[in-house]
Amino acid sequence: MIHETIVTTAACDGRPHIAPMGARYEGDFVILSPFRPSVTLDNIVASRAAVLNFTTDVRIFAGCVTHCATDWPTLAASRVASVRLAESLAHAELELDDLRDDKERPVLRMKCVHRENHAPFGGFNRAQAAVVEGAILVSRLFMLPADKVDREMAYLQIAIDKTAGEAELTAWHWLTAAIARHRENLAASGGPAAELVSH
Template identity: 65%
Template sequence: MNDVIFETVLTTVAADGRPHVAPMGVRYRGEQVLLMPFKPSTTLDNVLATGAAVLNIVTDTRVFAGCVTGRRDWPTQPAERVAGVRLACALSHVELRLAERIDDVQRPVLHMARVHEAVHAVFAGFNRAQAAVIEGAVLVSRLRMLPADKVDSEMAYLQIAIDKTAGAAEREAWGWLREAVQRHRAAERADIPQGLAP
C-alpha cells in the first residue's frame, strides 16, 4: 500500500527570524503531520532551531515553481501561535510544533503537533495545469538525478495540460521551469571537455 503524500508549502524561520519557503510532501497521521526533510536542509535546521513550522495549502503554483527555480521571496504574514510566518496567498494554513524527532542519516522524521489552523479563502477546484506545474517542479528539483530523455518526455506530456488549461499564473510558473531546464542543460554542456563536445 502506498503512503499518501500531500504536496504543500512549508514556511519556517531561522533562529534570527529570517523566513524560508519550501515545497514539501507531508503525511497526515491523525492530529499530527509528518515531515521528512532531507539532510542537510534549511527547513530541517529551522524546525530544529525553533521547534515550529507552518504548513500552507496553496493553489498558486508559482510558489512551487518559484522555490525550485530560486524564487523564494513570497509575501508572508505572522503566524498566530508559533514562531513563524504563513504565506499570504495560502488558502489555509496549519501552525505546527515539533513533538518528536526520529533521526536518520538522510531523512529524519519530524512528528509535528497541530497548534492552530485557519482558512483564508475558498478552494475553487482543481486545474490540470496546476498539477502539471507541481509535477514539473518535482522534475526540476531532480534534474541532477534524472536522465535528460525522461525529463524531456515528461515535460512534453505535462505541456498538454498547460496548453489546454493554464491561466496566466500557471503559464508564468511553467516558463520558470522550462528556463531552469534550459539553464541546467547549458551548464552541463559547458562542463563537457572540448574534445568530447558533439
C-alpha cells in the same frame, strides 16, 4: 497519502524560509521528511515550529525550486514561532513533537496546534497539477535522465496548453528555463550532452 504543500519556517533571526514539501497526515500529526541539507530542517530544529500552507498558487512551487522567485510575502504565525504565507487558502501551524534522526532524511513528527482558513478552494486545475509535477522533476534534475525529463515535460505540456492561466504559464516558463539552464551548465562543465527542451 502525501500532500504537496508549502512549508514556511523562520530562522533564529526571524528570516523566513519557504520550501515546497510533501506532508503526510496522521490524525492531529503531520509528518515531514526533509532531505539533508535543509534550511527547513535546521529552522524546525531550532524553533520547534513550522507552518503548512495550502495554496493553489503554483508559482510558489516553481519559483522556489528554480530560485526564480523565493521571497513570497509572509506574516507571523498566530500560535507558533514561525511565519505563514500572506496569501493561501488555509494554513496549519505545527510544533515539533518528535525527530527521528537520519543522516540522509530525518523524519519530523509535528503536532498541529492551530488552523486557519482564508479563501475557498476553486476546484482542481490540470495545469496547476502539471506545474507541481514539473517542479518535482526540476528538483531532481541532478538524478534524472534527460530523455525521461523531456518525455514527462512533453506530456505535462498538454495540460498547460489546455488549462493554464497567467500564473501557471509564468510558473511553467520558470521550470522550462531551469531545465535549459541545467543543461547548459552541464554542457559547459563537460558533463553528459543533453538536448535543450524546445518549449
